[in-house]
Amino acid sequence: MNTIVPETTIPSHHGPDTQSIIPGLEITTVAVLAAQTTSHFHSWHVELARPSSKEEIVSIFEKTSRVIFLRETDGLTALNHTIELMIDLGRPRGDMWEVGLWIDSLTVKDMELYFNYQVYNQAIVVPETIDAIRALSGIEKDATASINKTNDSMGIIQGDIFE
Numbered sequence: 001m002n003t004i005v006p007e008t009t010i011p012s013h014h015g016p017d018t019q020s021i022i023p024g025l026e027i028t029t030v031a032v033l034a035a036q037t038t039s040h041f042h043s044w045h046v047e048l049a050r051p052s053s054k055e056e057i058v059s060i061f062e063k064t065s066r067v068i069f070l071r072e073t074d075g076l077t078a079l080n081h082t083i084e085l086m087i088d089l090g091r092p093r094g095d096m097w098e099v100g101l102w103i104d105s106l107t108v109k110d111m112e113l114y115f116n117y118q119v120y121n122q123a124i125v126v127p128e129t130i131d132a133i134r135a136l137s138g139i140e141k142d143a144t145a146s147i148n149k150t151n152d153s154m155g156i157i158q159g160d161i162f163e
Contacts, residue, residue, distance in 0.1 A: 005033040039079045039118050046113040054108045062159045069103040069160050095123035
């Protein structure tokens with residue numbers, strides 16, 4: 001407790017794991033172990049292929065399924081606050097099925113993008129597992145249709161959480 005342990009291997013397993021899904025992606029990851037049992041916190045620095053603006057990046061995330069915006073101005077100042085919010089929203093066990101993007105941290109400087117996000121370990125895989133079962137069983141062959149069904153049935157939020 002009350003410590004952070006740096007991983008001694010760079011890249012951490014996150015980069016190679018990502019490359020197994022997106023071959024050719026140039027990514028280097030660094031990780032630390034922290035006293036967290038429910039969530040992972042990720043901090044990204046991305047070199048953009050072309051100039052962009054914060055508004056353009058936010059617009060992309062707004063359209064991305066299963067990404068919600070977490071804002072300090074909404075009282076969400078720590079990872080545990082999101083779990084409390086999910087409980088208040090009636091989610092079982094405080095599950096956050098979406099990726100929580102700390103939108104206040106999103107910064108674009110020249111051709112570099114910086115942002116932080118939270119992944120609730122126990123819950124994030126649930127929607128994808130449901131979609132995978134549909135795909136493997138042949139119940140739903142269209143990925144977008146399956147994602148929409150899952151999102152609707154689970155009450156998954158996209159974009160601004162308070163709108």
